[in-house]
Amino acid sequence: MNTPKEQADSQRNFFQDVHEVVRLIPPGRVSTYGAIAHYLGARHGARMVGYALIAAVPARGLEQVPAQRVVNRNGLLTGRHHFATPTAMQETLEAEGVRVADDQVQDFKKVFWDPAQELI
DNA sequence: CGTTTGACGCCGA
DNA sequence: ATCGGCGCCAAAC
Secondary structure: OOOOHHHHHHHHHHHHHHHHHHHHOOOOOOEHHHHHHHHHOOOOOOHHHHHHHHOOOOOOOOOOOOOOHHHHHOOEEOHHHOOOOOOHHHHHHHOOOOOOOOOOOOHHHHOOOOOOOOOO
């Protein structure tokens, strides 16, 4: 299982895995890169999670993967600039019931959704 | 092939 | 509590 193809597949699987986890995030809830990375095994830096999301969001308004529900550990909308519009992330979150102020999720502790804890 | 950056997180001062 | 630096992995130049 050391074939180059398998390694490449493993990496690709990681991206797909991130998409799946993010897609499982219920509306009105938000998760963090670190939580997802940890859920996947913490083997990948939290950065890779965000990196995977870039590939997940074609930046064309496709909401297949609610990447807006994924924020950093501080509950800050760090990736808002990657959306179709800088406010799309906040707008979407507020539309789902998540209060956002100053690019920061309010009651982040309440809306926080941990896959390793909630998803089991 | 080597260097740099990136949707982050944690540790130390 | 706040600020800075280092680390992880991969892709892009």
